[in-house]
Amino acid sequence: MTLYISRDHALDLLRQMIRIRRLEEKSVELYSKQKIRGFLHLYIGEEAAGVGAMRALREDDNIVATYREHGQALVRGIPAGEIMAEMYGKANGCSGGRGGSMHLFSAKRRFYGGHAIVGGGLPIAVGLALADKMKGEARVTACFFGDGATDEGEFHESLNLAALWKLPVLFLCENNQYAMGTALDRHVSDSDIVNNPPAYGIPSESVNGMDVVAVERAVHNAVESVRETSEPRFLELRTYRFRAHSMYDAELYRSKEEVEEHKKHDPIANFQERAMSDELITQSDIDTIEADVAKEIAEAIEFAERGEWEPVEDITRHIYARDLS
Amino acid sequence: MTTYRDAVRTALQTLLREDPRVFLMGEDVGRYGGPYAVSKGLLKEFGEERVRDTPLCESTFVGAGIGAALGGMRPIVEVMTVNFSLLALDQVVNNAAVMRHMSGGQFEVPIAVRMATGGGKQLAAQHSHSLENWYAHIPGIKVLAPATVQDAHDMLLAAVEDPDPVFIFEHQMLYGMEGPLDTEATPPSPWKAAIRRSGSDVSLIAYGGSVHKALTAAEKLEKERVSAEVVDLRSLRPLDRETIVASVSRTHRAVVIDEAWKTGSLASEISAILAEDAFYELDAPVVRVCTLEVPIPYAKHLEEAALPQVDRIVEAAKRSVGGG
């Protein structure tokens, strides 16, 4: 299948996906060296979803994400060093070391977090969109969440409220087939997730989340429709997580064969292949990207290593606008 | 004289008139006029954009309030009563309270959340809760309990002005209460406790609806030659330790009145503060007058027996003074 994109476009998509993949791989390494602690949820296998979606969004749009957000944060423009430093828990991290891997934030990038209560970010996204609507801003709020979140009451409440009040929210469900160890058909009564939103009057569409170009197109159309109508839309990005749910997961719930089968649809390998056969890129482009990214990640680690630990005396900062103690 | 209900409405009106970022949302705040008639007439004056009837989804409309606050608005969210606020606790505890912190100070949530609280209307076990202590437990939010008409007005203004999430608990028995309201005067800080009546023998420490029971008890005690001081906590988080300790340092005795269940209550917290900071000032053990450890019964005589009442406060104060 021909890609119908420019060389620069192809190079950018590939570069972004590789940046995420390598950042995540490095994170695993650093986790085993105990540089990164706590929960760590990897995006490996799902890169096309975040990269395609981010490219279709404008700088001025709002993003609300989950704990599996390193990729989105990186592509959104939070420097790799600040992400890495945050995972280290250092003061030069993008949340000052108070958040960690699950809570990346950036006011500058309108990245409203990394939320680790499943479904908890959806009402926030609805509220951000409400504020924009009331202020007359043309902005869209893009809200990422997993298939597991669709089980939650807040998912249904948020769809209802966004539709009822006609709010500019783009709901982006990254369906990676599992909520931790519970497969889709074991956690929702109708595993065709796109059937949900129409019940609230929200147009809904499913897209191959392993195909970065398909994702970008679908998100582009959806987001422009939200912008134009100021009404919500829903997209299901069908994807698959190649790694464990978090670093604590023994993966008892799925077979190696199943994972291997899905790896045949690796979003990066597939895209490289297609872009090369379309003669958009060459092996040496890939080599250049890999070298650049390796350098970027190495610098990010250096940035994190160099970072300071926030002094314990400052522990009561960031609770209230003014310290109450 | 103004009612407590009208005082809250006056504050709402002022806020909606003066600040275009302010809007009110909640169940039945618009067409219905508010479940306690607090927002009656506001829909007509300000329209559906700014006085928003929400669906029945406490978690999501509180969460949307948090989102709107993040987005630069100054939402006032009414959660009909504390009983239903339990459905929104996730948004309160996991989002409103921690957003500033998790983001390393990049984001703040200037939201004001109002709700009715307390028992006394024979509404039985699901509609009579006093769970202010659940909220007061949480760093990152602030909690106010206006007991007077003036505070009902002033505290809402202060809550909306505050850059942090503020939760206001309005005792359901107070809405019809009348009292003076001065909208011109500079209000005292909402974060300080107030001495509602001076006394020298015992401090009656209370908040919200219980303040009035404590005042009535103090009058009765006076007839029995016991001079009781009444401390209105006003702010439940932060707690004004200074005023509490200063009062008890004068009277040397303390009775803490709290409509919550005794176990794990704010009354327990006050007792602990006194043990920590006023131990050598105390001439008698601290006494807690709280709700009996039962779900609130429907039958009138049982509900009355369960909730703190004037007689129990009087008795506790006498016990405290007698044992000194």
Ligand SMILES: Cc1ncc(C[n+]2csc(CCOP(=O)(O)OP(=O)(O)O)c2C)c(N)n1
């Ligand atoms: C309200 C809530 N319940 C349970 C959990 C524990 N938990 C963390 S991730 C997860 C699975 C979520 O699955 P999904 O939404 O599909 O996201 P994915 O991890 O697949 O990206 C669960 C159950 C949680 N964090 N929050």
Ligand SMILES: [Mg+2]
């Ligand atoms: Mg999932």
